Amino acid sequence: MSQACAVQGSPGQGFNEFRRGLIRSLPMAAAMVPFALVLGAQAIQKGLSVFEVPLMTGLNFAGGSEFAAVGLWTSPPHVLLITAITLLLNCRHILMGATLTPYLARLSKRRAMTALFLMCDESWAMGLADAEASSSNVKRRVFSVLYYVGCSASLYVTWVAFTTVGAVIGPTLGDVDRYGFDMAFPAVFLVILRGMWKGYRAARPWLVSLLAAVATYLLIPGAWYVAAGASAGVVSAYVLGVEK
Template sequence: MNGYIRNARSPKVLNVTYEMKRGIKASIPVVLSFIPFALLFGTQATQKGLSHLEIPLMTGLNFGGGSEFAAISVWTSTPQFWLIVGISVLVNIRHILMGAAFAPYMQHVSKYKALALLFFMCDESWAMALADAKKRQAISISITYYISLALCLYSTWIICTTLGSFIGNWFGNIERFGFDMAFTAVFLVLIKGMWSGVKKNYCWAVSLLVACLVAHYSSGAWYVLAGTSAGLITAWIGAKHNA
């Protein structure tokens, strides 16, 4: 039994329940990788002068760990507004491409519902929802699976960043425990699940190479934009060549 139809009188309800459980179960490993970084962010934000209320507002309204860490790194007693905005936009610009990749899989929902769903999108929920759709050979993502997964990650990030603002100092520098590899390990697993062969994914190698070169020879988060742009251009050229 795959869990989709166990009762002919209410298959839809059971389908939603099954997908919800599937999303929650899939989120568990990623949730565990979120916790140490969320505690670390809460600690750093408190040290920069943010209040216990401002931290969940920041992490809840801008659900992007990379941009939040980047913003906190340049936070001063008198925050430089445009610098912080610029860094956040630069780090989060990849979400435009992620949303575009999601669009063909969300054509069955209204524009406003899609925008609401995309608010909770992060790298992990995006990659896992796409990988799940491709694994099922479906033309659309499972909305219930995606929102269950995304809400688990979203709530964990907000709760644990807030918790970190209260208790983070007790742990000191948690990177000494090797937790800084948690996100990297998660991404490697996600990439493995989305791999579909060298011919289809050569743009990944181009993106990685360009990002590494820019990161090595420049400062700041320019490597994010460079790697993303290089991968997009390579994919576009490849699509035109194969057309």
């Protein structure tokens, strides 16, 4: 018997599952709106156009790397640095996608790739949490693909739409940093880290990443401290994991 299974359901049941995902994701979508507005406004201030902002957020549906890219944006842009940072920050999606592989294996390649393209931290977590809630027995858990797609679609449309709105109204807002909005995204990541806290031993890669980033910031000009911190964290997590 497989460890878990995925369900799509009949057309009527499928629509109900999709709608359930949409409804459940509304509070999360509402929480994304301020961040989307800030990102759009910051992107416009860095020289991106109103057309380029939704193009960026629509093709690279990952807020953390988009904030990092906009923060590093110059004229002309440091393409290699921005690409490296985006890859490092988004590499967690490789592992997240791997956890969904058993559930998406029976879908056609086109549908599976669409589901993975729409994946973000929030929809991934909501989809797996819903599967866990279906049964306390791991072997009996059911992953609702259409529920997950409903969550993903809601968050995707909200993100792209409101980053575009932020780009449109950005010039009227002026420097958004003066309102303290730039601290919103770091604050969210601190909350996420708190939820991931498993003890001091498991947090050692965090400390290595922090020290590497600080040292690079002090010694090397530019934004290479982001790449240094991310790389050091990944390497230390592997090394310390092997030690166990």
